[in-house]
Amino acid sequence: xxxxxxxxxxxxxxxxxxxxxxxxxxxxxxxxxxxxxxxxxxxxxxxxxxxxxxxxxxxxxxxxxxxxxxxxxxxxxxxxxxxxxxxxxxxxxxxxxxxxxxxxxxxxxxxxxxxxxxxxxxxxxxxxxxxxxxxxxxxxxxxxxxxxxxxxxxxxxxxxxxxxxxxxxxxxxxxxxxxxxxxxxxxxxxxxxxxxxxxxxxxxxxxxxxxxxxxxxxxxxxxxxxxxxxxxxxxxxxxxxxxxxxxxxxxxxxxxxxxxxxxxxxxxxxxxxxxxxxxxxxxxxxxxxxxxxxxxxxxxxxxxxxxxxxxxxxxxxxxxxxxxxxxxxxxxxxxxxxxxxxxxxxxxxxxxxxxxxxxxx
Numbered sequence: 001x002x003x004x005x006x007x008x009x010x011x012x013x014x015x016x017x018x019x020x021x022x023x024x025x026x027x028x029x030x031x032x033x034x035x036x037x038x039x040x041x042x043x044x045x046x047x048x049x050x051x052x053x054x055x056x057x058x059x060x061x062x063x064x065x066x067x068x069x070x071x072x073x074x075x076x077x078x079x080x081x082x083x084x085x086x087x088x089x090x091x092x093x094x095x096x097x098x099x100x101x102x103x104x105x106x107x108x109x110x111x112x113x114x115x116x117x118x119x120x121x122x123x124x125x126x127x128x129x130x131x132x133x134x135x136x137x138x139x140x141x142x143x144x145x146x147x148x149x150x151x152x153x154x155x156x157x158x159x160x161x162x163x164x165x166x167x168x169x170x171x172x173x174x175x176x177x178x179x180x181x182x183x184x185x186x187x188x189x190x191x192x193x194x195x196x197x198x199x200x201x202x203x204x205x206x207x208x209x210x211x212x213x214x215x216x217x218x219x220x221x222x223x224x225x226x227x228x229x230x231x232x233x234x235x236x237x238x239x240x241x242x243x244x245x246x247x248x249x250x251x252x253x254x255x256x257x258x259x260x261x262x263x264x265x266x267x268x269x270x271x272x273x274x275x276x277x278x279x280x281x282x283x284x285x286x287x288x289x290x291x292x293x294x295x296x297x298x299x300x301x302x303x304x305x306x307x308x309x310x311x312x313x314x315x316x317x318x319x320x321x322x323x324x325x326x327x328x329x330x331x332x333x334x335x336x337x338x339x340x341x342x343x344x345x346x347x348x349x350x351x352x353x354x355x356x357x358x359x360x361x
Contacts, residue, residue, distance in 0.1 A: 005106050005330040023061035025040075025361075028053045031081045032316070032356015036336050041346025048335070049082040052131040052306075052316055052358040054146070056095055062102075069103035087147075091153035095149065107156045111252055113153055116188035117236050118146045120199040121251055126287040126302065127334070129249040134320040134352050135302055136334040137269045137291050139216035139342055142234045142253040145334065148208060150184045163193045173206065182207045195242035204233045212341035217283055220296055220342050230258035245277040267293040281308045285318075296328030314358045323349040 034048040049055050051295075057078035065071055076096035078087050086095035093112065100109035112275075122144040129138035136145040150171030157167040161305075166189045173182025188201030208226040217227070238251035240317070253269045273287040276294055287302040304318030322331040331350035336343030 002316050002345075009092055015035065016124075020064040021061065023059060025057070025059055027057035027358045028358070029055055029081050030236075030356065030358040032354040034352060034354040034356075036343065037351040038345040038347055039332070039336055048354060048356070049080040051133050051318070051335075051356055052314070053360070054095075054133075055079050055081045058096065059325065062075070069101065069105070072102055072107070072109070073099045074093045078345075091264055095146070097181060104159065106156060109155045109157070110122070111153065112149055113150050113155065114146050114149050115143060115154075115184065115203045115205075116169060116187040117186060117201040117234050117253075118143055119136065119201075120167070120188040120190050121201045121236035121238045121253065122146065124197070124199060124240045124249045124251045124271075125250070126251075126273045126289055129240070129247070130275060130285040130287045131271050132285070132287070132302055132318050132320060132336045134318075134333055135251070135271070135287055135289060135300060137267070137289070138293075138298055138301065139213040139267070139330040139333060140334055141203075141213055141232060141255045141257060141267050142236065142269060143203065143232075144253065147211070148205070150186070151182070160192075164191050166190075180206055184208075187301050190342055195298075197240040199236070199238045201236045202234070204282040205229070206230060206231050208232055212337060215337075217265075218341045219330060219332065220293065220328070222257075222263060222294070223244070223257070227259060247277075248274040249273045249275075265294050267315065282306075287320075292326075293328075295326045296324070297326045298328060298331065299323050299325065300333070312360050315356070316358065317353075317355045319351070319353045322349065322350045 030050050030052050032048055032051050035048055045066050056076055056078045057350040060074045063071040073094045074096050077093050078095045096113055098109045098111035098113050103288040125144045140147055152174055153169055153171040157171035158165055168187040171184035175181035179356045184205045186203040191198045204205045208229050210229055232255055234253055234255040236253040240249045251271045255267045257265050259358045275283055275285045277283045284308045285304045289300040291298045300322040306314050306316045308314050322333045324331045332342050334342050336352055
């Protein structure tokens, strides 16, 4: 009899512990047929991935520890729907890999994660709000497209005080004898009240690989495709407002680029966007973006329509057009190059249109 009671008690405790924990599997798949009118002087028709949202699969969970405290984790891996390949070779959870604690004190998170400029300001950009990857800024120097995350990072996020929340994080370079080598810092604040959201954010990344941003700078004779930046320092401020069926967004970013050549050019970006849900299942998106780097500038306009087949499945048609001016000889729209990188046009203009499908789970 005692053995039966012990077994029942153990079973009850296990069920109770399980009930206090939860794990969610989530993801997004997106692909469409795209036409780019000018890529290095020639047009191309292809299947593009992650145009509305990045392709990813993730696991998110928490355990109730009592006293309003929880243990949390998140693992997220990006991939390309059109090929099945990973954007970062050798990194299984290339987008997110974190563990942390949350409670009345706020939240502390450790691991591999995006910076606060993306988390706060990036979500008010045209690329995010208007669900169009091509609208992120040339070279993605301000990291709004979330292509560079912090490794070895610790982040603290405060509780919300009357709608105001603040965050700070550091990614340690872990180089003995030089604490600044490879170190990344980020901080920001967000205020939400009804349909209004306002954000400010800051990030400084030391010794970040240039990646495809190097090719972008090389097209302006400002750097080399092999360059590792001494540092990238970004400040950002944004506003968002939702009123009924209309959503407005605006953001400004400025990134100072410190190159080994002693050059320190600045890129300045402005986004203005409007989304209008004109029918139960249809949303029309309008966007304008201006990017400046030294004497070069790029104006980008966009138009798209998203039709919801269900809460998780959407069809979309979108177009984005960019025109270079000033010292810029070529349009360099984000996402038109190989693997979603910046693609340099053979002229001062570039047009990309896409018809596709997005599904989330």
